[in-house]
Amino acid sequence: MDLEPPLQVPLQQVLNATASPVHHILAGSFRSLSLFLLAFSPAQLTLDLVQTIPAFGPHQYIGLGPSTKGVDVRHAYTTSWALPPQLQSWAIEQQPDGLRVRFVDSVDITATSSYITVPPPYSHIYSAGGPSAQSEWDAADKTRKALRYGSHGVEFAFPTGSSALAFIPVLGGSMIEVYKRAEDGSLIHVDSSPAPQRAGGVPEEEDGPRHVKVHPNGRVLYCVTEHSNYLDVYTITPPSGSSPVLTYVASRSLIPPHLRTDGVANATDGVKRTYRGDTLLLAPSTPAQPAPQSIFVTTRGGEGETTHGWVSVFRLDAEGMFAGDIEANPYLVERYEAKTSGGKAHALDLRAKSEEDPDGALWVILTDDSPPHPGVRVLEWDGWLWRGGGTRLREVTAWPRPGFYESDTAKEGEPEQMAGASHAVWLD
Template structure:
């Protein structure tokens, strides 16, 4: 199957590599990465075709470099992109609490330009942009600590528009939120709301709340505001689990949740009416031989594979003594996790990759987007798109989707030493392999202002979260 690339190969060497491995478009892909402890955002350049030597990769290696360094507005924890990847939205740990938006110039080649900054009530955590298939204009949703917000998007600039809603997770409501004694710093993220995850099929939003040990389930009003359906207690020991992030299955019939305090993957069946979520499976992110030290890990992020056949889940070590894990699970056609029968019940992952450090506050992952692969879509793609647009969850299934079969690139961030790594999955390997890495604050930018030098302000940079721009 021959792929089609919008950007011509730069050399005959690249063309030869593309012929040998034709599913990846033979060009440079750009990523945007934030940091936990500096004022900078970083543009990274990833090339699947390289002449450098890497014994773990069948083509001799890939490259990942620091393309540009951009002075931003504070340490940035998390990033989100609009549908066309032309605008990036960022949280920051700077005070007072704000969110910022950035125009992506020429898919990342030309850097970033600041669009606008808006105030929020408490330090932000994770953001998401609603998909265009929902029956209202795209919105930016953010949850962090005691609050969650919804913002319109300015149709002219692509930046933040008006705040259309604020949800408060405090018994005293607005009065308690305005009380100067209420914690609205980044510390509140450890026991507050943490993310907004959207299911476009069932037209729902899920907000895991670490401190409440609850997954809040919302539907959408006509203008995109959230309407609470229920608060579902997390599975396990009440007050002990700490649900942190969730990902809905492609059909909307399953919800995958990672717990921060216990490093479990919980799978919930999704219902159209009460009880909305019903727990069906629990699996360990850490291996069985680490079970006695489970309290020394912190569950983090999770993402579906491009072909919808696997789920990747991460955890971090609480101290540098414990290295983190990226665990791969095989998914059945109905979205449930297929356990390896030869392993202990609840530990049957497809594969586990031990990260080179604890991960610090990171070990966040993002999967190479399905539409970045050059494989043509299957004949099912048009009907699936129609099902998504109609919100009909019964039409879609959780089996393989159009895209690369048995292949993924993941970007993994490390806060401890500032590494950003590319991991690759291939079914014939049955494991993740690190195929490229760069170290922020050590590897010098190749272009832009201050290229070829490292600034004193970059010392001990910790990578937070990276997103694929192109």
């Protein structure tokens, strides 16, 4: 396999064309084997392909290592649906002609994984997916099929005066499993937290917790549920032997009020659901906004292409709780209707437009795996204090452009084309 294909568009050409800095995006695909390096120009609002990097399987979820000032090489780590199951590492290097990505190595793992993270102190990487956190490990399905009912993520909290804690949501069990990180980096199970019982809603065993995130203060955990389409908030208490680690606090629906009807938006119907809660991400901390003011959450449309996915933005207070009752105050929530269902995608990544912006304005990556034009979309978020007209969250550019998919496969000798984006991250 040729791991050094030619550039699609020389980065210097992109820089010259825009006459302004660009921000790079590394993207994976559910139906392509390659990774894709893109360049986004904030001045021109364009998104261009820079490099196609042959990889080892579809569904590349990307975890980034730390960015060190003055160091020209950063590392990324990816999962895939390929067999046998593996994790791969990649070097992101600043070359004379621009940023390049090259394969470094891989490691075999025991089950197909769907998520990867690199928490401080950056000595280990952690990956979860499928049968992760399940008690019947030996008999569990370890292929990608297990992702339908298994684990989809692992996140860490660093409570004051306590060992680091890891949280793994188990979709089929409607449970969040809690682990303590030992000195050698291994995880020790300490608690199990069931999904909250919904008042007048679905039973907790049908909730389907899919992804979690932890507030920088280490005291608040957020969980998005796939089946019931909620964003749940919990407080974190270090393990004591008697009190639960997670205590449920509040929920907000991922579905706009005008689409909520009993038995549709927040209920289950076997494998056919109108919406499927997906992923979530806190706004990045900046000098102007050290505590995140916003949390972004996505849901995908269900079967077919007639139901569009949504991005919801909820405002947070200084402690990481919901800032108020969104049903009574629309200025505490923003909704964006996607152009498609999102397919299997609708992953997010966020980048501050300016480190000094008091409004918390962001560039947002939203991945799309749904026809007719799947790929990577860039949205612009103006922040809560923005006083202009129209929506605060909107799409400004996307790649590939219309017409790219006229041929499903690349011509002989050409690099592979993307066939629907799975996950993408900002590199700078």
